[in-house]
Amino acid sequence: MKNSIYIILGILLLSSCASLNKRQFSADAMNEKLVTLDRDSITLSQILEKNKGKQIFAQVFASYCPVSQDSFDDxxxxQKENPEKVYIFFSVDHSYYDWKRGLKYVKPKGQFYYIPKKGDGALGKFLKLKSIPRFLKINEQGEIEVYKTSKVSEKLK
Structure with missing residues (x-):
């Protein structure tokens, strides 16, 4: 009986760790409609295709969030230490207008997109988006190398 409990606990532990090591975006996440600065519609798939062959540093943030604001200096x-990367920023602001207004306070430069469905859409659910800021590292083939970290660190290089 004791061995059965250890086996079950081991399986649960391994399966929970596997969810933190996702390598590919789901089809639903890839096809979710995001919004560009010009208010055009774009999918994550199109964004990744546009940046194919490049290392991507991605941040999910909200312009109103003090922790997100504090992260911009990092x-x-x-960015200064790694100019070869592509920098993509996904916002979960309350509205498109709040996002656009808040961008004047965002110091880093890069590609900016708004996630209208925030954590309730396919991308938010795939990322298990519960807190921000959130950082990801995506390699040249569009595979996720770092799925979840809440701060800028060496593992994003």
Whole structure:
């Protein structure tokens, strides 16, 4: 009986760790409609295709979030140390207008997109988006190398 409990606990532990090591975006996440600065519709698939062959540093943030705002200085430093990367920022602001208004306070430069469905859409659910800021590292083939980290660190290089 004791061995059965250890086996079950081991399986649960391994399966929970596997969810933190996702390598590919789901089809639903890839096809969710995001919004560009010009208010055009774009999918994550199109964004990744546009940046194919490049290493991507991605951040999910909200312009109103103090923790996100504090992270921008770290992102700026990271950008200066790693200019070869593509920088993509996904916002979960309350509205498109709040996002556009808040961008004047965002210091890092890069590609900016708004996630209208926030954590309730396919991308938010895939990312298990519960807190921000959130950072990801995506390799040249569009595979996720770092699925979840809440701060800029060496593992994003």
């Amino acid at each position: 992102v700026l430093k990271f």
